[in-house]
Amino acid sequence: MLRLNCPWCGPRDETEFHYGGQAHVPYPGDPHALDDRQWAEYVFYRDNPKGPFAERWMHATGCRRWFNAVRDTATYQVLATYRLDEPRPDVLSEGGTR
């Protein structure tokens, strides 16, 4: 089980949270300018790296607020959690796999 540090409530078990997929995917600035290919990219394509990944979590059984995390998808190490209005922090993975 993961342990995530909610920016408002502190560290809690994974079972308190809801997963929200990739972070930092902005809604298209000018939706009318997009062709079908670009819409497909926005709606269906997400990064899927083996390594550090910026993703969204929601503290479902706590404060019910969304926040972001950088987590290594190979080691499951949570490298950072931060508020939605903060930029992705520059954290490095310790490497390895689990």
Add this chain to the structure above:
Amino acid sequence: MSTTPLPEHPAHLWRNPEPRSSYDVVIVGGGGHGLATAYYLATVHGITNVAVLEKGWLAGGNMARNTTIIRSNYLWDESAGIYEHALKLWEGLPAELDYDFLFSQRGVLNLAHTLQDVREGVRRVGANKLNGVDAEWLGPEEVAEVCPILNVSRDTRYPVLGGTYQPRAGIAKHDHVAWALARRADELGVDIIQHCEVTGFVKDGGRVVGVETDRGRINAGRVGLAAAGHSSVLAEKAGFRLPVQSHPLQALVSELHEPVHPTVVMSNHVHVYVSQAHKGELVMGAGVDSYNGYGQRGAFHVIEQQMAAAVELFPVFARAHVLRTWGGIVDVTPDASPIISTTPVDGMYVNCGWGTGGFKATPAAGWTFAHTIATGSPHPLNAPFALDRFVTGALIDEHGAAAVAH
């Protein structure tokens, strides 16, 4: 009563050749799909100058980790087409490969616990029948006749309101299937190369002409990706993206028991599915972990929920011991349907996105992927499963019939 002894293996399974410098076709990934593709390239298309490259040991990925359920009771016509083709191939494969991999058509029950489940199930039975797939709707008493150890009392948190039943569905011994395919492909001249990881691709203009591996460069006329959970990692190296997300999916087995469980029972709603393996273990699975991951392990709370559901449905399991748990990495698409397709790179083809349910499709995945690689264009059965459906919007939304259930 006693359990089934496992069959003896043939004296010879496959060679372990050194990689040659060049092949007509290189398949990346030596799981069931890669091996079936090589087998049908050789038998259906006469292409035998083929290498299957596997970074670990043969079929040690999801092929060795799945819970071996085979069924074809999917909702949409496109899915019925490909999964039913697979089931028909399964029915002939033990004889064709001359290898007893214990394909057992003991039936699959998909339980319904809510009114919405009932409506989905009844609708799917209708769709199945129209597509020539065997399917029946059973009420709770009929469910109990098929599987007497199931608790169909009304006094449970989520009572069994009925279920769909596919009698031709069942299980097979997964690693024996891989060995059977590998043995025949090897006999036909295919080089199966284990411990050979593809680390990059060699391109000439927009066309792939080879692969880089940790054992050197191997030239290739065509390249087929059949790397399951790692497909998007490879695609990125080749310069394109795939609409898949990799998730850990886990399963577990109990110690051995006398035969008590005659069929396969799946429940999406309470999140457990159970069959009894030939040797006697109870084999159980649940849903994927919610987050992306490449570690071959899952979270414990998933097991906890799965056990709670299992014990409520099967009170007789309350004192069974868990012997072993493990995980695999499955690649999930937005519509819970696979991708068997050409790619933006000429000469490169992809078979991925089977998520939690690709074992049952092994022969048809190989059949259609071999056709796509051999001819450069899809077989009618896999044409709807192309990458461009995410651009055209012609999705094959199988979440109801495919997601969670395997």
